[in-house]
């Protein structure tokens with residue numbers, strides 16, 4: 001199964017999202033993030049992907065673990081995604097080949113232009129809660145063309161790391 005990250009940078013009442021320009025979820029908004037590479041920790045992955053995609057530096061210890069999400073396709077776990085939240089960053093977001101960054105007011109997050117599961121867990125994460133969720137998709141690869149059919153969420157969990 002793929003290990004991945006999502007990193008939500010919050011500044012006052014706004015959150016930094018990216019419009020993904022390629023790969024899974026192309027054309028949709030999400031947090032910066034991506035697949036973990038060999039030899040890096042999950043936090044290192046979140047920091048690297050945020051720097052690569054939008055050119056800002058987030059502070060590793062200040063990343064707060066906000067969730068673990070498992071995305072299943074036709075019953076098989078495909079991606080195990082670690083979600084982080086932070087208020088601390090350096091630099092101004094700039095676009096890259098992978099992503100166009102944009103700040104959104106937290107009460108104006110464009111859920112209709114995001115993965116369908118996001119509306120079930122991201123509001124709580126932006127509200128400071130922790131989540132452990134499994135999201136079921138059906139209809140074959142790729143995941144972003146499959147149907148979102150069901151989910152199971154536990155809130156206010158604690159994580160080992």
Ligand SMILES: Nc1[nH]c(=O)nc2c1ncn2[C@H]1C[C@H](O)[C@@H](COP(=O)(O)OP(=O)(O)OP(=O)(O)O)O1
Pocket residue numbers: 004005006022023024025030032033034035036071079081115117118135143
């Ligand atoms: N259902 C879903 N809801 C969601 O919010 N994010 C999802 C998701 N399914 C996948 N993702 C995110 C998590 C992770 O950041 C990313 C993985 O997609 P990709 O494999 O396309 O990664 P990237 O292309 O960003 O990674 P790299 O190739 O490592 O840069 O997609």
